[in-house]
Amino acid sequence: MNAPDDPSSDDRTELLGHDQNAPADGSDFGPGSRIGPYTLVEHLGEGGMGQVFLAEQVEPIRRRVALKLIRRQIADDLTLAYFQIERQALARMEHPAIARVYDAGRTEEGFPYFAMEYVEGITLRRWRREASPDLATRLRVFITLVRGVQHAHERGIVHRDLKPDNILVTVVDGQAQPKLIDFGIAIGVDGSGSVSAHRAGTVDYMSPEQFAEQHAAIDARSDVYSLGAVLLDLLDDARILRGGTTTLRPTELHARLRASLKGHVDPDLRAVPLELRHLLARALAPDREHRYASAAALADDVQRFLDGEPLAAVPATRRYAMRKFVQRHRVPVALASAIALAVLAGLVATTWSLQRAEREAARARATADFLSTVLAGVDPDTARELDKTLLRKVLDEAALRAGRELAAQPDVLIDIEGVIARSYTGLEDHERALEHARAAHDLAVARNGESAPSAYATLPSLTTALVNTGHADQALPMLERAIAAGAAAGIDEAKILQLRHNLAITLRDLGRSRDAIVESQPASEGLDRLLGPDAEPSVNARLTLAILLADLDRFDEAVPMIRELIARRSATLGADHPLVLTMRNSLAVFHMQSRKFAEGERELKALLDPVRRQYGDGSRFALMIEGNLGGALRQQGKVEEAGPYYQRTYENYLRLFGPDHMRSMQAAHNYANWLLDAGRIAEALAMQRSALEAMRKQYPDDHPVTAEILTGLGKAQIAAGDLDDAERSLLESMRMKIAVRGPDSSRLPASREALRELYTKLGRTDEVARYAEPAATTP
Template structure:
């Protein structure tokens, strides 16, 4: 079933509304072929207690498929209207990959409320589980993603109260299943204590014990935790043999779980892994004070199971921790056992091992000799002030020698090509980095296999080079399965796995998927801190990437505080002018600009420019980034004439380095176009914005935050030229795209709304301008 609304599956058989039952809705006058505002209804999708859902085509200001949910007849005491409005407001407050987005809301010509939301082409969670028969890991990954979406709702003060498989659709994105929560019809807000007093509502199979209580029970997020536990139980055991009487289910089910954990044979539960029985017993405890305290805590324990780490729900005995360690580190433990068996196995095995060790040692000697002779001075973090032109020549010679002299040793050649690729990345020569990283990956895959640690290790440079050359979409598709493969090959908490996860987060961020990027980077940074420590370079890099996503999500105070801490750590170890420290300081300057602290940003950028030029050169990608950012800091303070040369230099330099179809070139051209408009050159500004928009369409998937920014600039230029209708179209697209990519609280949204207000004033449409007089934040 393709839907974005309630369905009529098995879980809807008992739906309680104490205040009254639904009256016949009389919805015959609206249906497929009808028009509601800008939405043409195409087909009927589904029906629930609150109304009907239709697949519709939005025809203006942009064309896309949406789901329209509408109600046209009240039920007793206007309860349906109240619940409908609650759902609309609840969904509008959320922006998460596991929750369907609301685009628009209004009333039909007959006066009935409706809202338009993201159309999800998928099937219900129960149907997906039944029809595709996914393996255990896939079921748990989908459930964990759903649970994090519920946590997102809780963080915005919304308790769902009616979580069940029919309110979750599963859709495929790039071949991977993704859950979408689609129905908040009886959600409530919570008060300062995290509880809300409400009417009894829910679906009995998934209701918590407190939802069965008489009167106005205090319902909080732990009620949803219970419902999530029931959903997981159904995912793992489609027929768990529950008691007929709903109010008896919580206590009887929990007793069965505890008994099975203690050793009592239960055919229905025994097939389930013991750890997951512990997890369910915690989520489904009748006493909410003994449940997981939050949906996030439940999701974390599911993730721990997938990563072979000890669960919080399982008593942490020494035996249990040892068993988890062995499972998590099969390769290392097996290696230790293999050594013991070799020693006991006799002289023949010992001699074989010695021969292998000699081969490994010879290979290492070749690698070390080669690297020491041609590569030791190339890394910018070591070379510091040396001529980068000379370093590139050294690298070019190293690459040529490697191909000639090591063709018969593919293992060594793969390692050296990875080193060369990383060195080119350090020099911001991304096309050459990608060339050598591709060769290293291909060699390692051919020699060891795609799922080997050796081949996966080459993806660190390869993925980085893909992202840096504007191929983030390709990188993300590669890295998602690579992380899963690394978990199997090296363990979930291995630095390789965590660094691949970090890189996946960076790819998602480049694609404008900031919430997903943040989730991946939180896991990567936390894992690296635990594994390598706070002062390790890989840990710091992951935390910098995490801070950048915090800024993308408008959490500037957190981003700035985190980066200041990291700069202090790195400065203490490496110095304030070390290349790694300078990179962090540039990120801090960008955060200042995003937070509109332009004077702070200018001061930081001016102090960065000289050491960066000295270490990387005047036309290097790093240097040009700082040059462009400095131009932005000056322009935002009204220093138009002073900022112009910086904008021009950044744009011309990135076009020389990368060509037109690269993220850096797109952004510097857009920024230069903004400066041209401020400088009174509207025609030139329009041409530059059009060129940037065309390149963005070739590079980014739509919608994308960068494209939204360019549309705002395009609208401003068209307004200045008196081309009002075209300007309106561009600005409306920009607003819609910003909401689609980063939600209605996007800090960049007021800029587009203010541009639209200015357009309407110039167009002599004051009534329309008044609608945008106070841009919401």
């Protein structure tokens, strides 16, 4: 289930019993209420910002969800902003230890909600007591949990309320799996219900800086402290945390841990192994500078304990290193010389591994320090703009700081520039994404060489950004060189296959779908083999392959493939997950390409609301859906209904990308087609000519979009009475479609139909008859 949001400053978050009673907080919602496609079943809990209900989703699929609804009496602009940020942050997280977000929306009164994965499990503390897991099992569950927290930190989110009641444990394939179920974002609520920046968290697990309300000092290391308290709870069943009548202060807790390391017998810590007490002392250090620098560093040290490796938290003496080596290599003592050689070799290997571990830890600390403070300097007033405004400001600040603060750590800077590039892509700011993707690639090449793994790792983001900004011609030679050299350089096969997938996308953007499928097919099959069919790169590669098959009119292959992808991903992610929405749009386009316009219309209308909720009204994705919907309506003769979709898409693409971008040119062509159907011939003619000029400037060779614009231009020229010009345009469109897509292309009938209309007007009956035949392809 989904736990409530951040508690107030003096109240712990609790899960309510299953009493079917809604809270007495003035809310009208309770069991039986309907919110969007959800029917509330049971009130699960509440916190400072919101209430959580078990709900039944009834459409488009049936499933149980945990629905989080904001408290209406605190729904001012700033609260709504934080709620929106929490929803956006969760939607970007995909980790087995974090409950997934399925959907978001607003009630009829305008109060926001989002639906999350409903987790059927028991709290971490209850699991510890009832399942009585051994130490290794407890630590493995804890490591998975910490990796999930690190996943959140890498996306700029500090949890601030980590505790056993916010962690459920389920059993998956016989293995215990932890799941974080609450991500309230760094605010509390005072007794009157108004938003404040007061203390948020739960006292037993709260870092000293949270307790002291030192907000500027709160970063990822605050969560590290809370994780340390959770681990202590998991190891000694909270005896030391809850043994007295008052909460143990962080300094007192740390003092007891340090004393136990010096030989003092503490009955509450007797069951905790000495090395783990060292680890806890570092995680629970009152001064955050003395803690693990990141959640990843904490997880790594716990894993070292399980693997019998020396812990970073334990002083690195020769005696300790030798002891750990001997523990890992227990062999019968046969010859003293053999033992001496083994110990000597072990010390050399251990020293080397410690040096390597320290280098990796330093890199992890720098990365974590940078990312964990991303939200620290943001003015809360910025959040009043809601949606992406705050996230964009945070990202802009991170971009400015990266070069300044990480110049002395180039390997870290490469990673950070890549993260920033991908984040800008998510915000649809493709120019900024290109800037940072290029910076990451150039730095990796300058530091390690063009054939280094780090350089290859930056290529997908860079080439994607080039395609998104209309520079596929620059991405093409870059990818071709990298793929050719990759095998010789010993680059991992999966990375090469992902580059071939990027090459397929680039070739398609350049109008070379037949060449693209030559790259796409082996990339898809290879990634399935290496990574499994459900890995994200494999899914993306199959989606691209389906799109290319549809480009080549192989709908009998493309449609089953996309339906299978939608079914598989909907089952695990939900029908409205961003990846599934993308696939559903592709299916709608396949319907339209195969002239099943009514089916395309139904799918696109079902997509519009969830896309607008998740990406924003006026986002690139929403505009894509609107443009496609306009086409489905126009092709069915619903010209008046289609008009606003065409106009809105065209105007917004111009605003987002400028007139010379591929999407703007396609939108201009589509809008011109609608203008012609609406009887606005002169406007249609002018717009088709402008789109054709822009396309030939950017793509001088044969291109499928150019061919479609020529068809539209020819139709407009017929309507305007420019019959000679129309013939030239339409015959050129026929030639180009055959050159690009082949003589059986499904795009040819539109050109033939326009030529029949033209020759009818000219009285050339032999030509009318000729272009009535499907086999007629060339003059």
